[in-house]
Amino acid sequence: MNHAAVSDSDEQLVRRVLAGNTECFRMLVERYQDAVFGVALSQTGSFPDAEDAAQETFLAAFESLGRLKDPARFGSWLYGIALNKVKMHLRRRRDRPPAEGALGPAAQAPRPDEVAAQRETREALMAALARLSAAHREAATLYYINGYSQKDISRFTDCPVGTVKTRLHDARRRLRKELVAMVEQELKRARPGRKFTERVLRKVSQVRVWLSGGEQNVLLLTDARKRSFMIVIGKAEAEALQPWLAGTGRPEAPDIHTALVRTLAAFAARIEEVVVGELKAHTFHATLTVRSGRGSAELDCRPSDAINLAARAGAPIYVNKEVADACLMKGPGGKPLSTRAAWDSVRHGVLGRPRKGVFRDVLAVIQALEKDPDNALARQAICEATPWQGFVHIRRVPPLVKNPGGAVEALQDWLQRSHGTRLEAPAAGLLGATYLWTSTREPENALPHLERACRLRPGDERIAFDLATAYALAGKADRAIALLRKHRFEKADKCGNFAALRRDPRFRKIAGRPEPSRADLFVSAQLGREIHTRPPLGKMIPKRPAAAGGKAIPLPKLGRQRLGQFQRRLDCGRLLGVEGLLPHLQGKRNWLALGVRPNRRAALPVTAAQARTIHAALVQSPRPLTPKTFCNALADAGIKPEAVALLKRGRRGIEAALLAHAGRTQAAISMAAPAALAVALAAKCPVLITQALAGKLYVRGKSGRRTGLSACPG
Known part of the structure; x- marks a missing residue:
């Protein structure tokens, strides 16, 4: 509330907030948070209650800011809101018992003697302030909490300066002399800090x-x-x-x-x-x-x-x-x-139709690049109009190019037209980046154009980054290391462009230890795009497991004693252990082959959506997918998955249960079978199946015998 220390008045900040600049509300919160907290503390006598009331005051002020008639009187208007919120808070507090530690927020791991000393100090402080009248207590709290001047207090409370001066004089006289220093020290220590401002703004x-x-x-x-x-x-x-x-x-x-x-x-x-x-x-x-x-x-x-x-x-x-x-x-x-x-x-x-700034076709993109070779949107449009190979295609909504196609041919024509001009380097660099983006398995097509662009613009780090990537992919480690040593790229250890160099000690000396979680992130510096690469689903999971020699995913095994414990917990009859799981997640028919002990195979059909959930548990991704998020949330809460049990066939498919425990607490959570299996694969926990359900899902060969998982015909 110290207006001399800031250049913008309340009126200017309020008008900016109303115009859409919500960041200016942060300045208003920082300016008045101590004053609002002081008013609330003088009325409630509780530090936690005062902070809650202050936070509610700022939230209400933000929501009703449009109804403020005179922005210059924001302080006094906020004071009125604070008084109303404090009254509401006091009414709610009368309806609930006092909470422990009502004298203030607990510090981080304080010693018992510190807690006792702080409690005694605050009790003495609030007892001394309680002997004052409400008006005197408010003036004293505002004065000592942040050293507000009498003029600041007058402006905030909409009270004459002479009245404020009289109240402060009487408050000092009534307080014992030995308490004055303690009041000032304790109030300044309890004033809300930066975290209070962040909480208010996040609520907004x-x-x-x-x-x-x-x-x-x-x-x-x-x-x-x-x-x-x-x-x-x-x-x-x-x-x-x-x-x-x-x-x-x-x-x-x-x-x-x-x-x-x-x-x-x-x-x-x-x-x-x-x-x-x-x-x-x-x-x-x-x-x-x-x-x-x-x-x-x-x-x-x-x-x-x-x-x-x-x-x-x-x-x-x-x-x-x-x-x-x-x-x-x-x-x-x-x-x-x-x-x-x-x-x-x-x-x-x-949203599905092009907006202003979206290109009609690739020729329009080239025209934009001729006007401004550094046009970031046009460079991304070139990337979007290029046929991708080996990448997961993520389309923009809306797309940047209405009629994509022919990006490589358009760039080749542009390079020929720009020969000998200032546009030759960006044209050659973008053509090389497009070749590199199209297929990282054939970097030789990109190298001549990237080398040409690098000769014309040796200081352009975007071209140098893509050229170093092409050298690394082409197996020319010495040239890639030379560029890395010269430019010291910040993203070299945070992407998979230089995966071939990760074991090279020279690379580690230059770029540091690479991040394994970002090994499949391919970065194109010139096109301004990043994409997560992953092997096609057909290469990860054989289409015909037996014919292709596919191996089942092994699952942890349980002993008889542990199986008996789970049987008693679920009361579901005899449980059998599942030794392995072989997914078939391609085409219209998706199913899972379960290897049930002893040497039996059960087939579990799944829908396309359920197949995607299972697949999410099998792939590696820089961002945790749904099954991994499930396991991470349980781990952060101290909950350990014990096993997944497939129980019976219901109206909506196979019913399953997730068995988990945290300390001495145990629980069995009902789930759909595909979701439960995805969690089991992500958590690497055992999978069980009831004998009754397994009998209905067993697969039989031509002779009528039950087949094992190794004999899966696909």
Whole structure:
């Protein structure tokens, strides 16, 4: 509230917030947080209650800021809101018993003597302040908590300066002299810090989720200011989310997301919040916070999984400011679309049509590059218009090029036209990058063009990075090392471009120890794109396992004693151990072959969506996929999966149960069989099957005998 220390007045900041610059509200919070906290503390006499009331005050102020008639009187208007929130807080507090530690937030791992000393100090402080009247207590608290001047207090409380001066004089006289120093020291130590500001601003960014329901599966996130942000998710995740957004989701549903929420609840844990907080290479990243008896833990996951879990757990969803700015939906004039306009644009397919700044065809992209060779959007459009080989194709919504195709031919023509001009280097570099992007297995096609561009522009690090990548892929380690030593690329150890050099001691000396989790990330510096590569599904899982000599995925085994314990817990009859699992996840018919002891094979049919869940447990990905997110959440909550049991055939498929424990607490969570098997594969825990169900799923050969897993005909 010290206006002399800042250049912008309250009126200027308020008008900027109303114009859409929510970052200015941070400055208002930082300016008034001590004053609001002081008013709340003088009325409640409790440090935690004062902080809660102060936070509620700023949230209410942000939501009703548009109703402020005179922005110059923001301070006194905020003071009125603070008084109302304090009164509401006091009424709620009368209805509940006092909580332990009401004198203030606990410090991190304090010693018992420190806790006792702090409690005694605060008790003496609040007892001394309680002997003052409400007006004198308020003036003294504001004066000592941050050294506010009498003029600042007058402006904030809308009270004459003379009255403030009189109240401060009387308060000092009534307080004992030995308490004055203690009051000032304790109030300054208890004042809210930077974390308080961050909590308020994160609350402001809370969003609501809407689903388009169309083929594009667009999520609309709407913040407190009714601005909409767009995120595209897959079909399976959209179908899983739809019932919960429509209010028809069932808490007992057997899908993997609902099962995770029920598993956490069985062990007194919960999903606390979800933050969509990062945008890398046109891919969103999210953070999931799990609260348990061990405290709170954050784990990385996909936004589609995070939002699905938040919808089921009733947890708040937040969006990082950078992500919100990148995905903000705007109208023709550049202004943010209203909630209704954004929703209508998705429903009517407006997002599927090119917008301003999207190119008609590849020739339009080349024309944009001729005007500005560093046009980032045009470079990404070249990448999108290039036929990809060996990469997972992720399309933009809407696409950058309306009529893609012919990118290589257009770049070749541009290179011929630009010979001897300033555009020769970018044309040659982009053509080489396109060849490299098209197929990393044939870098020889890219090398002549990249070398030509590097000779013309030796200081361009983007061209040098792609050239070093081509050298590494072509087996020319010495030349790649020379470029790495010269330019010292920051991303050299954070991508898979130089996978062939990872064991070379020279590479480790230059770039450091590479990150294994990003080994399949291919980066094109000139095209401005990153993509996660992965082997095709057909190469990972043989189409005909027996004929191709495919091997089953081994599963952990259990002894008889452990099997007996699980039988008694489930009360499901005799259980058999599953020795291995052989997936067949291609084509229209997807199924899993289960090797049941002794030497028997059971066939479990799965749908296409269930096959994708199983596949997600088998592949390696820089971002945890759904089964891995399930296991990470359990691990952070201290829950250990023990086994998965396939129980019986129900109306909606095979019913299964996940057996887990945390300390002495045990639980059996019902799940669909494919989801449970995906969790078992990700957690590497044993799989069991009841003898009755196995008898119905056994596969028999031509002679009528039951076949083993090694005799699987595919």
